[in-house]
Amino acid sequence: MELVHLNYLEKNEGEGMESIETKRLLLIEYTREMIEATIAGIGELExxxxxxxxxxxxxxxxxFxxxxxxxxxxxxxxxxxxxRLVILKEENIVIGEIGGQGDPDETGEIELGYSIVPEFQHHGYMTEALSAMLAWLKEQEVITRIxxxxxxxxxxxxxxxxxxxxxHQMNEDEVQSGGKITHWEWHKK
Incomplete structure (x- = not known):
């Protein structure tokens, strides 16, 4: 298979898709077409x-x-x-996702979430992906709080x-059925 950034992104060039690239990763917009394909089955997404x-x-x-x-x-x-989907460039494989829990709200606040599959954890990939996502978010004028x-x-x-x-924002921590949830904030610099 071709590298994703030479295949999918090239195929959709000019449609406003903006990818974020790091040394080892490519973060691509998780489009409606991709969401529908994921729901249909991983083979469809591939x-x-x-x-x-x-x-x-x-x-x-x-x-779910x-x-x-x-x-x-x-x-x-x-x-x-x-x-964004997180793609490990060297192996040309989707290993996780990162992004907002929806759009930023009316005040410009956005909650980030992320996950990476167990096989690719503890290699610094998510730190690299989150750093790149934060750099991109920092450039978005609508964002006031992350x-x-x-x-x-x-x-x-x-x-x-x-x-x-x-x-860590200790005063915002909460307890849910799954345990204590800690709250964290990042400030645009």
Whole structure:
């Protein structure tokens, strides 16, 4: 298969798709076509992208969230720019996703979420992806505040947040059925 940025992005050049590239990763807009393909099956997404998709992606939580996302994207197509697939360039494979939990709100606040499949964890990929996403978000004038949440027990995720400059907002922490959720904030510099 061709590299995704030479295949899918080239095929859709001129349609306003903006990718974010790092040394090892390509973050591409998760379009309506891709969302529909993911819901239909990973083979469908691989056909759309022209690259592999990890057999462990998407995780169960993200997968069950997709019909809701698709409904929102049908109403507001431009919201896809806030969520990206994470592609490991060297292996030409989707290894995760990163992005906003919807559009920024009316005050310019956006909550970020991310995940990476277990096989590719602990290699710095998500720190690299989040750093690149933050740099891109910093350039978006509409964004005034970026925040994230993580279970207190998810030390790897907390490490990613700390390494990318997020600050723990202890006064906003909450307890849910799955455990304590910590709140983090990143300030545009």
């Amino acid at each position: 056909a759309v992208l022209g690259c592999e998709v990890s057999e462990d992606w998407p995780g169960i939580d993200f997968f 969230y997709l019909p809701y996302v698709l409904d929102n994207v049908k109403k507001k197509p431009e919201m896809t720019r806030w969520t 925040f994230a949440r993580s279970f207190e027990s998810n030390l790897a995720s907390i490490g990613v947040l700390e390494r990318t400059g997020f600050v």
